[in-house]
Amino acid sequence: MRFISDREVFDYFKQRIKEELFTHPVITNNAYCNWFADATLTKPDVIFFTKQFSVFSNQFTVAQLHKVINAGTLNEMHDAKEILLNELGVLFKKEDSTYHVHGEAGNTTLETIDPQYVGIEGSVENSTFRFKAAHFEWLLAFAKPLGLEFKDIGKRKHGTPYTLHFCDELIRLYSNENHIVGAGASFAVENWAASGFWKQLIQGLENFSERQEERLPLAFFTWHDKLESQHASHTWNELKELYFGEEKFDEDAFINAGTEMLNGVQAFWTGLQLDRVARHAVAMEAFTHFSSPR
Secondary structure, eight states, rough: OOOOHHHHHHHHHHHHHHHHTTSSSSHHOOHHHHHHHSSSSOOOHHHHHHHHHHHHHHHHHHHHHHHTOSSSSSHHHHHHHHHHHHTTTTTOOOOOSSSSSSTTTTTTOSSOGGGGGGGSSBBSOOOOGGGGSSSHHHHHHHHHHGGGOOGSSSSSGGHHHHHHHHHHHHHHHHSSSSSHHEEEEEEHHHHHEEEEEEHHHHHHHHHHHTTTSSSSOOHHHHHHHHHHHHHHHHHHHHHHHHHTSSSSSOHHHHHOOOOOHHHHHHHHHHHHHHHHHHHHHEEEEEEHHHHOOO
């Protein structure tokens, strides 16, 4: 009888993840993002998208706090705090650096944080908190040229049922006292985030911005794109550490949580897709009505 090594066992589980999670349609074929990248976006398109994304952005901090509380180990708690605190405005800092931002001298100071100059590596430990480094404030800076103010974004009341379902699933799964469930949901979110949708959003928004009187600041999106691309390479190492941890790893619980989370993510994009189809249909009907000969 041949002995199966730990590496082979983990490789089998990795293959299962690739077959059962990474084939989810929200990762392989996101209809809304496919459209968004090449569409001639209207201002109402971008405003609606911004409002819904801002609700998710704010609710993510709630979910991440639950992940901190329900961490299975102290290391997991530390990792979850890194994400939460950075989200709220604590800058990542490399151990060998006394600075939290980079770029040419004069572009950025700790008082005027521009996310395009903020690093994506390091730790929040012994770093600096700045209100202007909070991710929501970067998104608010993007929203203002669209005519949106603080009161217009972020709150649950601005979310559609699809957006709120996504947020509620995020909170529910991250809040589970079985930390394997939270880990499965988080792993799914991280790999969804690294699947390329940030690049599609950036492409569509750059095309839209070029047609505006005032260029939109896209650093919220470009920073996250850089972060997720860099962080995707670490997710497997983090999973391997969890897999061979002190507690017995429940593969089914992990996979099921990841699938449920991706279903929630898909609901979010489905809501955006249904809204844009409905609005464009109404616009086309109105155009046809007023352009028809009487």
